[in-house]
Amino acid sequence: MIRLGLVLMTVLLGCLPARAQQPAPLGVVASFSILADFARNVGGDRVAVSSLVGPGGDVHVYTPTPADAKKVADARLLVVNGLGLEGWLPRLVQSSGGKAVIVTVTKGIKTRKLGSESDPHAWQSVPNAKIYVTNIRDALIAADPAGADVYRANTAAYLAKLDALDAEVRQAVATIPAEHRKVISTHAAFGYFAETYGIAFIAPQGVSTDSEASARDVASIISQIHKAKIPAVFLENISDPRLMQRISAETGAKIGGTLYSDSLTAENGEAPTYIDMVRHNIKALTGALGR
Structure with missing residues (x-):
């Protein structure tokens, strides 16, 4: 009797429609x-x-x-x-x-x-x-x-x-006095941000980090900081901080924090997603420039 029940169960299960296979990601x-x-x-x-x-x-x-x-x-x-x-x-x-x-x-x-x-x-x-x-x-x-x-x-x-x-971002930038909307960053990674939101970024390096800033470029940046009274310089997460630290020391412009330019952080970091990255950056900028 038990064997017959098992046979019937097997037949019934065989009649059920096969479960749809999930496609591989x-x-x-x-x-x-x-x-x-x-x-x-x-x-x-x-x-x-x-x-x-x-x-x-x-x-x-x-x-x-x-x-x-x-x-x-x-x-x-x-x-x-x-x-x-x-x-x-x-x-x-x-x-x-x-x-x-x-x-x-x-x-x-x-x-x-x-x-x-x-x-x-x-x-x-x-x-x-x-x-x-x-x-x-x-x-x-x-x-x-x-x-x-x-x-x-x-x-x-x-x-x-x-x-x-x-x-x-637009609301946050609006809280920064217009005359303070100027910063120094390591390489020219924020040009699109500047065009969209109205904060001027000046960088000793060009659009790539594969070449070092020249002594003339650094001297020009230092001169601009003095003339334009630029209040802050920012480190970048992908760059050696020593150049910005030197410019800060020579000009008195404070280091406003670290901006995330070309990379996110690991899951437990400050900017594990794009939205987190943008929020971190605008918080750093308003914190340094909004006074």
């Missing part, structure tokens, strides 16, 4: 941590996102590893900034032999120029970050049409958060 590799955060917000559970340059890394001068080549080889999508930021990337893609679709997220952004160079730091303007996010959404939908509704919903929710963040 789409493999997405981002060139650096800020783009990885955007991709996670858009992709949600349907994507598995990794970053080549991790938290605290400098994407300008990064040296890829064999593990990076494997990541690229296994990826379906490779999310990159472009505008000359990842000069090391084309060789990595070629050596990996992978067939990932390359998504350049600055498509559609009005590019700033610093001399003959394009300024790649477009994410420092929150309205530009929204363009990054929609480009990622469109690439994910093209790669995984079945997830289109999920990607659209995730993007709409995240864009609403970015709209609120943009308003937050």
